[in-house]
Amino acid sequence: MAFTAFAGGASAPAVEPAARRRSPIALFLLLPGIFYLVLFFVTPLISLVITSLQEPDPLIFGQYVNAFNWQNYVSVMEQYWSHALRSAGYAALATLFALLIGFPLAYFIGITLRPYPLVQSLALVLVIAPFFISFLLRTLAWKQIFSVEGPVAGILSSLGALPPGATITGTTFSVIFGLTYNFIPFMVLPIYATLVSLDLRLLEASNDLYGSPATTFRTVTLPLSAAGVMSGTLLTFIPAAGDYINASREFLGATDTAMIGNVIEANFLVLQNFPAAAALSLILMAFILVLVAAYVKRSGTEDLL
């Protein structure tokens, strides 16, 4: 269901009757894909489910044995519900900001720059350019820029906008900023893809039919780019909700900005409480799946607005 949303169209193309016929060759050609999915998706998933139900070995400390200890789920939720809530909130805000910045950018590249194909390609390259540098390095660079000795803190302090002793990093602001910054290309590209193929004659038709620029945007441009907006928000929200780099203390976060991803990381690598980490991962997965399904069901129907 969610995958049709990524394909950029609300309505999936009707399956040709001929394609439904089973042929041994088709199955054979599918084998590598099936093999890949079983090896790298189904197997880890089953392993994760098994781990999430394990209980501590009564004899050896730090070891876990297979069991059906479903209380793991209850206890992690009791312990980390605030982190889960914070993750959802941060991801939602980051998605909103990425949309507010990304849509005008995509509009500018896809429509305003249409008469200048060279500039358009160049602008698109600039959007993708951050990917040439590692995600970690980029986030570290922002940590430097926002650090106490950095230019931003310096200017704000000299203006008196930043109280003495206060920092920019390690705050809710810096984490949401980092998430927004890192995921903007995922928002821009799908929206750009729908806007670049938008028939401008439709906008002229709306203008001709007494639609002011604002009305035209609301009644024509926005509904016709809804598929891109939906793909973009999903592509931003899903990884942002599980992100553990931006909110980590080594990067832009602090202990009180920890998101669910940081908790899972700590349980797996530091506390070595594998069942708790596995249970949290599965809860995160289920949460996102339900949210996305509800979103696609609502937006995927014909009338978004």
Add this chain to the structure above:
Amino acid sequence: MTNNEVPKSGFAEAGADLELVGISKRFPGFTAIEELDLTIPAGSFFALLGPSGCGKTTTLRLIAGLEEPTAGRILIGGKDVTATKAYQRPVNTVFQSYALFPHMTILQNVAFGLKRRGIQNADALAHEALQLVELDHVAGRKPTQLSGGQQQRVALARAVVNRPALLLLDEPLGALDLKLRRQMQVELKDIQSEVGLTFLHVTHDQEEAMTMADTVAVMNKGRIEQMGAPQDLYELPHTAFVAKFLGQSNLFTGDVISSSSTSIVIDAAGSKIEVPTARAQRTSGRVTVGVRPEKVTLHDSEPKPQSGRTVVGPGRITDVSFSGVSTQYEVTIPHLGAISVFAQNTSISTLHHDGDTVWLSWAVDHAFGLADEAEAEPISRFHADLDTSMIAVQTRKDLEAELEEA
């Protein structure tokens, strides 16, 4: 209603005059329209006819407000609308591409303009407009579920429903097949007389312009060459472009050798061609004159000189195309060139054949004199085939002679 508002005042009671004053439009690198003056009276069906790239679509877009003129003024119903935006003008367009909103139903498409103006019973009016184009039964469908002809009618309904003072039609029938096109031409004409709006129809199809419009303006290279009733334009073209673009013409260029108060005579490569002075734009010097192919009569033998008739010949028939009702002949006269003749097939015996030697005549009153000279380019569309057909005819004659000898 101020200038910054969408026109909210109800429907136009009748069409409005359109006046273009000294309109020029320059794009980077070329001029689309140069100093265009045009007045279209209220309630008329006006066609702007010209080849692609002549500036007719640009003119339409300027009137709609989708482009801004470089210079000049646009007045609709006496009000200067040059500075207003497209959505503020009491003008609607039927676009060549239809430009129906793909995410809306047919009804929503048709009601779009009404809703933007805040008209109360928009849906009911939209249904009425759809009934006018006989498409009310598809009101709930999306544009992609309709055929090209149906989409075209929806586009028309979407524009007409607003009762604009001026309706612009941008080659709206271009994508339709011939039968549907004929049908839509009749429907359009009916709707125009029914609602009494001013229609401005832009097209490159001369037949469409002539059958539908009250007034036709022939446009070429950003200028209007000639304007008038379709029949006047056809019978008395003023320029070589009009003579050739609107139907077919046989054109001859030569010096005026004698002129009287009633007629002038030119010498076109040895043939004397007479034109009434009243139908000639120029009466001295080098003049191009013409005659329509259906006005020319074929003769098997040289006709006796007769006052009021121009005779040329002898020539040889180089092409015959029979089309049932009429036959089109191509006659080549030495030095004068190829002349097209349309002959009604009134009796079976009048059929002429390839290679026959014939004389041509026409009434002096049917000739016309042009203001400019015809360029040295093929007069008729068969010119390119001339040499090959001549060779073919000659070869057949030779073959027949050979067979007779044998």
